[in-house]
Amino acid sequence: MSGTASFTEARPDSAARHTPHVRLNVEQASYAFSARKQAAPLFTLQATTFQAREREFVAILGPNASGKSTLLRLISGAIAPLSGRVELDGFETCHLDARTRAQRIAFVQQESPLVFPIRAGDYVLQGRHPHGRSLWFEKDEDFAIAESALAQVGAEHLRDRWMHEISGGEKQRVVLARALAQQPLVLLLDEPTLHLDIRAQIDLLCRLRHLADQHRYTVIEVTHDLGLAAEFADQIVLLHRGKCLRVGPPAAVYQRELLEEVFEVPLEVESGPDGRPRVLVQGRREKT
Amino acid sequence: MKPLTLRRVLWSCALLTAVLFAIVLLALRLGAVPFSFADLGQNLWWLASGHPEKISTDFRLIMVDIRLPRILLGIVVGAALSVAGASFQALLRNPLADPYVLGVSSGAALGAILALLVAPALPLMTPLAAFLGAAATIAVVYFLGRRQGQLDSGMLLLAGIVTASFLSATIMFLMTTLASRDLRGIAFWLMGDLSISLPHGLLWILMGGFFAAAGAILTTASDLNVLLAGEREAMHLGVDVTRVKLVVYVSASVLTGLAVSVSGAIGYVGLLVPHVMRMLFGSDYRLLIPTSALGGAIAIVVADTLARTIIAPTELPVGAMTAMAGAPVFIYLLRRRLA
Numbered sequence: 001m002s003g004t005a006s007f008t009e010a011r012p013d014s015a016a017r018h019t020p021h022v023r024l025n026v027e028q029a030s031y032a033f034s035a036r037k038q039a040a041p042l043f044t045l046q047a048t049t050f051q052a053r054e055r056e057f058v059a060i061l062g063p064n065a066s067g068k069s070t071l072l073r074l075i076s077g078a079i080a081p082l083s084g085r086v087e088l089d090g091f092e093t094c095h096l097d098a099r100t101r102a103q104r105i106a107f108v109q110q111e112s113p114l115v116f117p118i119r120a121g122d123y124v125l126q127g128r129h130p131h132g133r134s135l136w137f138e139k140d141e142d143f144a145i146a147e148s149a150l151a152q153v154g155a156e157h158l159r160d161r162w163m164h165e166i167s168g169g170e171k172q173r174v175v176l177a178r179a180l181a182q183q184p185l186v187l188l189l190d191e192p193t194l195h196l197d198i199r200a201q202i203d204l205l206c207r208l209r210h211l212a213d214q215h216r217y218t219v220i221e222v223t224h225d226l227g228l229a230a231e232f233a234d235q236i237v238l239l240h241r242g243k244c245l246r247v248g249p250p251a252a253v254y255q256r257e258l259l260e261e262v263f264e265v266p267l268e269v270e271s272g273p274d275g276r277p278r279v280l281v282q283g284r285r286e287k288t
Numbered sequence: 289m290k291p292l293t294l295r296r297v298l299w300s301c302a303l304l305t306a307v308l309f310a311i312v313l314l315a316l317r318l319g320a321v322p323f324s325f326a327d328l329g330q331n332l333w334w335l336a337s338g339h340p341e342k343i344s345t346d347f348r349l350i351m352v353d354i355r356l357p358r359i360l361l362g363i364v365v366g367a368a369l370s371v372a373g374a375s376f377q378a379l380l381r382n383p384l385a386d387p388y389v390l391g392v393s394s395g396a397a398l399g400a401i402l403a404l405l406v407a408p409a410l411p412l413m414t415p416l417a418a419f420l421g422a423a424a425t426i427a428v429v430y431f432l433g434r435r436q437g438q439l440d441s442g443m444l445l446l447a448g449i450v451t452a453s454f455l456s457a458t459i460m461f462l463m464t465t466l467a468s469r470d471l472r473g474i475a476f477w478l479m480g481d482l483s484i485s486l487p488h489g490l491l492w493i494l495m496g497g498f499f500a501a502a503g504a505i506l507t508t509a510s511d512l513n514v515l516l517a518g519e520r521e522a523m524h525l526g527v528d529v530t531r532v533k534l535v536v537y538v539s540a541s542v543l544t545g546l547a548v549s550v551s552g553a554i555g556y557v558g559l560l561v562p563h564v565m566r567m568l569f570g571s572d573y574r575l576l577i578p579t580s581a582l583g584g585a586i587a588i589v590v591a592d593t594l595a596r597t598i599i600a601p602t603e604l605p606v607g608a609m610t611a612m613a614g615a616p617v618f619i620y621l622l623r624r625r626l627a
Contacts, residue, residue: 076524098523098527098528098529100526101524102524107520107524109521114516114517116383117571126525129510132510138291138292182525
């Protein structure tokens with residue numbers, strides 16, 4: 001994968017291939033958050049349904065406090081749904097034990113604070129943790145996997161650098177490499193492009209797209225960026241105030257009235273040359 | 289990547305064991321009554337090879353009955369405090385965590401004093417009460433140190449300091465109102481002191497407790513590496529966070545309780561030693577736990593030897609030595625690291 005070249009590259013139409021089986025099945029999953037057990041919920045995520053297959057890139061979109069991160073945590077199995085189910089290859093994710101879950105689902109968090117300095121190589125090696133036993137030492141195989149994970153994100157040269165000394169874009173690539181070292185089926189990312197400059201954003205999304213296309217990962221990201229989500233995702237899950245409004249390919253979800261209502265800004269949607277919608281956001285003008 | 293292998297762990301430990309051995313020999317020799325190395329070697333050989341009848345009376349009185357048990361006690365206490373410190377640093381994800389700073393040592397001391405006041409005749413009550421005191425204190429500090437459900441580094445240290453001073457005040461209150469005993473003795477003990485003479489059986493119990501608790505922490509070492517990145521992070525990397533936290537919490541409280549019940553609140557060892565070991569050997573807990581244990585033993589034996597020789601025949605409490613040496617060294621290390 002070379003840099004940003006494939007950004008505009010035509011992708012094989014996913015419908016033309018044979019349809020792969022449904023890997024992730026989110027069925028009427030809901031969740032409620034409350035401060036105390038008996039208190040009224042502060043936030044609810046209403047029943048949400050969608051499915052994701054292998055090679056598929058799903059973007060969860062919505063304004064702040066719309067339930068995006070909650071949905072991602074539900075998928076990860078970190079929290080159990082109040083009703084409905086989240087299944088990965090037929091197993092409910094919240095019932096898997098932590099080790100098995102980590103072998104199948106990798107989660108890239110928004111920020112990963114570090115208490116003690118660590119080198120990028122050792123950081124990626126942590127991705128092998130779910131595949132080891134309690135008191136264990138990494139085998140040659142684990143080093144090889146960590147090494148190739150770094151290579152997959154184009155970060156071999158960062159191996160011996162300290163994590164706190166590399167740039168935000170490089171760091172995010174190393175974090176992604178650690179997720180790949182887990183050898184999961186599903187990659188979950190919570191706003192992976194936050195704090196990155198535009199070049200690093202495109203670079204990261206191209207890599208994710210490539211991972212989905214070539215390595216059969218199911219990629220699910222939470223994002224704020226309407227434009228980039230339309231450009232890279234196969235499927236959009238649109239959330240608004242804890243309610244799942246629309247699920248479908250970008251062209252079906254990106255409708256002007258719908259997006260204006262959800263994001264509360266005037267915007268225009270036009271169709272790009274490859275059939276993917278483009279969003280033009282206008283500044284909110286003072287009414288005179 | 290420099291791979292961490294069992295071989296590297298064993299070599300590092302062997303190196304530190306050799307250093308510890310040399311320090312112990314030196315510590316045995318130094319003191320109010322000096323012995324030559326030849327004499328020392330000869331007598332130790334007799335002791336080790338099962339000919340205790342050949343040992344001179346002088347040697348028996350000073351070495352076997354006083355210096356050797358004291359050094360052994362120092363080794364166990366130092367190892368326990370350092371492993372506890374390293375564990376608290378991972379458990380609370382705070383590089384400044386230490387049994388003393390967090391008030392855990394004060395909690396253990398309060399427990400021990402209560403046991404002494406209530407049931408002075410039962411020898412095992414003191415370590416048990418010290419463990420309970422340590423466990424209760426860390427639970428309190430843990431809950432006080434949270435802000436909006438998240439552990440907050442500043443809040444945690446503040447909670448530790450406040451808890452420690454509250455507990456110290458309670459100890460003072462108990463001592464002045466209830467204790468008719470030798471006050472200087474208790475004050476000395478509170479500063480951290482190894483001159484207590486233990487019944488032989490208790491030393492073995494201490495060692496057993498140390499190996500059990502440190503061993504339990506060692507089994508979670510690779511989980512602790514991941515836990516340092518945060519609890520959610522660790523969970524997504526396959527760590528059974530609740531179990532690991534419980535094991536480490538109980539074990540580290542046992543270690544602190546054991547150490548404090550026999551030697552009082554010796555500060556800074558649990559903070560400094562793991563940091564020095566991180567700088568020397570890296571921050572992987574699979575290596576850090578055993579090297580911290582040995583490093584802590586070395587540190588305490590050195591500090592205690594200094595404490596009993598620099599103004600001999602008068603003795604300083606070892607805790608005063610560790611604090612006097614520890615605080616400046618820590619500042620130096622911290623600044624050098626930032627530079």
